[in-house]
Every structure is written in C-alpha cells, then in structure tokens.
Amino acid sequence: MTPEPLSAAEARALAIAAQALASPREAKADRRAVHALVEQLGVVQIDSVNVLVRSHYLPIFSRLGAYDRGVLDALSHDEPRRLFEYWGHEASLLPVDLHRLFRWRMELAAKHAWGRMRRMARNDKAFVREVLAIVAERGPLAASEIELGAAKKKKKGWWEWSKAKTAIELLFWSGEVTSARRRGFERLYDLPARVMPADVLAAETPSHHDAHRALLERAAIALGVATEADLRDYYRLKPGPARPALAELVEDGVLVPITVEGWGKVAYRHRDRRTTTAIDPARGALLSPFDSLIWARERTERMFGMKFRLEIYVPQDKRVHGYYVLPFLLGDQLVARVDLKADRAAGTLRVQAAHAEPRVAKAQVAAALAAELARMAAWLGLERVEPVKAGNLAPALARSLR
Numbered sequence: 001m002t003p004e005p006l007s008a009a010e011a012r013a014l015a016i017a018a019q020a021l022a023s024p025r026e027a028k029a030d031r032r033a034v035h036a037l038v039e040q041l042g043v044v045q046i047d048s049v050n051v052l053v054r055s056h057y058l059p060i061f062s063r064l065g066a067y068d069r070g071v072l073d074a075l076s077h078d079e080p081r082r083l084f085e086y087w088g089h090e091a092s093l094l095p096v097d098l099h100r101l102f103r104w105r106m107e108l109a110a111k112h113a114w115g116r117m118r119r120m121a122r123n124d125k126a127f128v129r130e131v132l133a134i135v136a137e138r139g140p141l142a143a144s145e146i147e148l149g150a151a152k153k154k155k156k157g158w159w160e161w162s163k164a165k166t167a168i169e170l171l172f173w174s175g176e177v178t179s180a181r182r183r184g185f186e187r188l189y190d191l192p193a194r195v196m197p198a199d200v201l202a203a204e205t206p207s208h209h210d211a212h213r214a215l216l217e218r219a220a221i222a223l224g225v226a227t228e229a230d231l232r233d234y235y236r237l238k239p240g241p242a243r244p245a246l247a248e249l250v251e252d253g254v255l256v257p258i259t260v261e262g263w264g265k266v267a268y269r270h271r272d273r274r275t276t277t278a279i280d281p282a283r284g285a286l287l288s289p290f291d292s293l294i295w296a297r298e299r300t301e302r303m304f305g306m307k308f309r310l311e312i313y314v315p316q317d318k319r320v321h322g323y324y325v326l327p328f329l330l331g332d333q334l335v336a337r338v339d340l341k342a343d344r345a346a347g348t349l350r351v352q353a354a355h356a357e358p359r360v361a362k363a364q365v366a367a368a369l370a371a372e373l374a375r376m377a378a379w380l381g382l383e384r385v386e387p388v389k390a391g392n393l394a395p396a397l398a399r400s401l402r
Contacts, residue, residue, distance in 0.1 A: 003257040003266055011225045011260045012303055012332040014269060017277035018224030019293045020063045021285055021329060029067035034060055035075055035082050039095050042222045043088040043235065045290040048185055049312060051324045052340045053380060056093055058288035058326075066379040077181040081197060085179040085187070086172075088235055089295065096200045101215055104208040106175030117170045124167075131167040132176055139190035140180035143168045212237060213245040220255055220270040222292065226299070227267045233296050263302055281331035284368045286338070286376060294327060294334075304334040306357060321391075322353040330368050335360045336393055338369065340376075347383040349373060353390035354397045366396035373401070 006014075016022050020040055026033045037060060038044055047055040057069050076083040076093050083093045086102055094102075110121035120128060134146055146164040168189055171177040180190035192201060206214065219234035220226060226234075232242045246268075249255040255268040287294055289310050294300040301307050308327060311319045322339025329335075339352035351373065356362050373385045387398045 003259045006225065006258045006260045006267075006269075008261040008303075009332065011263075011267075013277050013279050014224035014273060015293065015303060016224070016279055016329075016332055018222060018273060021293065022277050022279050022283065023063070024280075024283075025063075025065035026067075029060070029064035029071075031071050031075065033064055034067060034071045037063055038072075038075070038083060038093065040222065041292055042095065042098070042218045043292065044093040045089050045292070045295065046085070046091040046093060047290050049324060050185070052326075052342050054185065055288045055290045058286075059291050061376065061379055062285040062287055062291065062329075066375065073182075076179075081195065084196060086175075089233075089292070090236075090290075096197060097203075098215075098218070099196065099200050100203045100205055101211045101218075103175065103205045104211050106173065109170065109173035109175070116166050117173070120163075120166050121170055127163065128167045128170060131164060132171055135168070135171070135177050135189055136191055139177075139194065140188035141190075142183065142186050142188050144186070208241060209245055212241050213249060216242060216245055216249060217254060217270065220249075220268060221273065224273050225258065225260060225267050225269050227263070227265050230296055230299050231268065233299075234292070279332040282368065283331060284372045285329045286326045286340075286372055287329055289325060289327075293329070300334075306334040306337075308334075308337070321355050325353075328365070328369050328372070330365060333357075333360075335365045336369055338373075338393075339390075342380055342382060344382070347381075349377040349380065349382045349385045351385065351387040351394075351397065354387065354393040355391040356393040356396075362393055362396045363400075366393060366400040369393075369397060370400035 013022070020037055041059065044056050044059055049055065057072060060067055060072060076085065082096055084096050084099060086092065086094055087105065088094045088098070088102070110118070131146055135141055143162070143165040146168065168177065172189065175192065177189040178192045178195050180188045180195050182188065215235045215237060216231050219231045223230060223234060228243070228246060231246065232239065246255070250257060250268070254271055256271055258267050258269055260267050294308060297308055306327060311321060311325065312323060321337050324341065325337045325339050327334045327337050334357065336354065336356045338354045341350045341352055343350050354369070356365055377385050385401055387394055387401055
C-alpha cells in the first residue's frame with residue numbers, strides 16, 4: 001500500500017483533534033463529559049508530584065475547562081466504577097472496558113516485574129500469598145497497614161520499599177489486587193471482585209495477539225497520527241508481539257499508512273480519523289508534563305519542534321526551564337512553557353518562570369497565557385496569579401497579568 005502524504009500542519013491538527021484539544025470547552029464539565037473524555041483518551045497518567053495539582057487532574061482541565069475534581073475521583077473510586085488503576089502507560093487511570101485487554105500483562109507480571117519484585121516472585125511466594133490473604137480478610141488496606149514481621153520495618157529513602165509494599169505491588173501488577181480508592185495519594189488495595197464491576201471481570205479474555213491489536217487500535221484513535229513506536233508507547237507495548245498485530249491492522253485497512261512532512265518515517269492514522277478539523281488559533285491549553293499529547297518526547301519534538309524534558313530530578317542550578325513545567329499549546333503550536341506552583345496558603349498561583357519558544361509573538365502569547373493562568377487559578381481556588389522575572393516571556397506576561 002502506497003502511504004498517503006500529509007503535511008506537518010495536517011498531522012498536528014489530526015493529533016490535537018484526536019486528543020480532544022480542538023473542541024470548545026464544555027459549558028458544564030459534568031460526570032458525563034469527564035467520563036466521555038477519558039474514554040476518548042483511553043488512558044490518563046497518574047503522578048504523585050503535587051506542587052501544582054496532581055497530574056491526572058490536569059488533562060481534563062486542559063480539555064474541558066474548570067470541573068469538579070471529585071468527579072474524576074468518583075469515576076475511579078465509587079460505584080458504578082467507570083475507571084480503574086493499572087500500569088497502562090505508566091501508573092494510569094483506564095476505562096474499565098480495557099481491563100480484559102491488560103490481562104496478558106497481569107499474567108506476565110512476575111516475568112516482567114523489575115528488581116525486588118522479580119526476586120520476591122521467584123523466592124518468597126509464601127510471603128506474597130500471606131499478604132494476599134490479609135487483603136482478602138481486611139481490605140481495603142494501604143501497604144503501610146499490612147503488618148507482617150519484616151514488613152513492619154520500612155527502609156528509609158525515596159525509592160526504598162518495605163517488604164510488604166513490594167509484595168502488594170507485585171499483586172497489583174498481576175491483577176490479584178486492585179486499587180479500591182486513594183486516601184490522600186496513598187493507594188488502598190482490595191480484591192478485584194469487591195471493586196470492579198462483575199460484568200467487567202466476567203468479560204472474555206482475548207488472546208495476547210488480539211489484546212495487542214485492540215490496544216494498538218485504541219492508541220491510533222487517541223493519537224490521530226503516529227509511527228509504530230508512538231503507537232506502542234501509548235500502552236507500553238513491546239515490539240515482538242506488537243508488530244504482527246500492527247501489520248494485521250494495516251492489512252485489514254483499520255490503519256492507513258501515511259508519510260508526514262519532515263518525519264522521515266512511516267506513520268499511521270486510523271481509518272476513522274480524518275484531517276478536516278480546523279484548529280482555533282486562539283484556543284489555549286496548559287498541558288501537564290505527563291499529558292498524553294506530549295509524553296512521548298521524541299514525538300513532541302518531531303511534531304511541534306519543542307525539545308521538552310522533565311527537570312524535577314535535575315539539580316536546581318542546572319534546570320533550564322524550572323521544576324514543574326507545563327507547555328502551553330496555542331492553536332496548533334507549543335508556544336511557551338511555564339514553571340508553576342500553587343501556593344495554597346497565600347491563595348496564589350506562582351509563575352516561577354515563563355519561557356517563549358523561538359519566533360513566537362510574545363505579546364500575543366503572553367495575553368493568551370495570562371487568560372489561561374487566570375482560569376487555572378480560579379479552578380484551583382486561588383485568588384491571584386503572581387509572575388516572577390525569570391524567563392524571556394516574563395516581562396510580557398507580567399504586563400498581560402496586570
């Protein structure tokens with residue numbers, strides 16, 4: 001099949017529309033709208049950093065505008081449950097109908113678990129069974145509430161897990177326990193039978209091949225336009241099982257091969273994704289660093305020309321753009337990045353730094369960014385937006401905020 005040509009602008013428009021960033025914001029972002037959005041995206045990444053707001057709340061705001069964060073919590077915690085937590089991209093919220101498509105990953109959890117979890121799966125199966133029995137008897141439970149001998153002794157350090165935490169995470173990977181809800185950001189674990197809808201658990205388990213095929217198709221719908229690596233990255237699929245499924249999708253006409261101007265590699269669009277969407281040049285959106293439009297950094301650079309890197313773990317004196325940096329999408333371009341912090345005690349959204357991308361109209365970008373920052377502050381219940389002087393966009397942004 002001869003790939004069809006696509007301009008760089010058409011590819012951006014296709015991706016932005018597929019990611020629900022081209023539509024007007026909802027007048028009322030209610031439970032129905034939030035649920036429909038997560039179904040369209042197919043996955044929302046979770047991250048613990050709370051300097052602004054937990055990351056999984058941001059993609060909904062970027063697309064729908066102000067909404068009650070409790071709605072997303074209810075969809076993933078309350079009956080009838082519509083979302084569940086699992087390793088989709090990274091730690092993620094996923095529509096419950098995808099549960100059956102990840103059972104192959106649950107089945108292979110012990111094989112693919114890393115480091116301490118892998119060693120426990122091989123060498124301490126009795127301890128893992130004992131932890132599962134405690135969850136069955138007393139769940140929902142946090143890892144910190146499981147008291148089993150050595151499990152009481154929690155090691156110090158950011159990445160040091162107790163023995164009980166290692167066991168419960170292995171059980172989570174394998175699907176033998178799931179997240180019932182969160183207490184603050186602490187996950188409470190329980191048996192899937194007490195958490196997930198019965199019809200979801202009763203759904204037929206597809207073959208590994210069919211699950212990969214379905215996940216690749218979901219990724220193609222969500223991404224709009226994507227290379228093989230982009231499609232695999234969306235749900236973290238390995239090349240071996242993914243490539244035959246991808247070839248079959250192309251052969252069946254589900255995915256259409258395309259060439260995108262400047263990409264230098266074959267890409268694909270879903271047959272139901274067309275390039276007729278017009279992108280409103282005034283439509284702005286602040287994107288979480290874990291937003292699914294930009295989480296594949298090489299794709300972000302290829303599509304938007306922005307070399308975006310997370311600098312949370314970079315020493316402060318070596319950071320270029322800041323600690324918690326959100327790219328700013330305006331129309332079909334990433335035009336700026338801002339380092340944001342919610343100072344809740346002072347009721348202030350602090351702009352720690354603001355940087356414009358090369359060759360953008362700073363006054364125009366600053367005006368649009370100021371409006372979006374004001375919307376974000378109101379959504380977070382903060383009274384004001386306060387800029388600082390760091391970054392080449394800071395003077396223009398300060399003027400716009402005044």
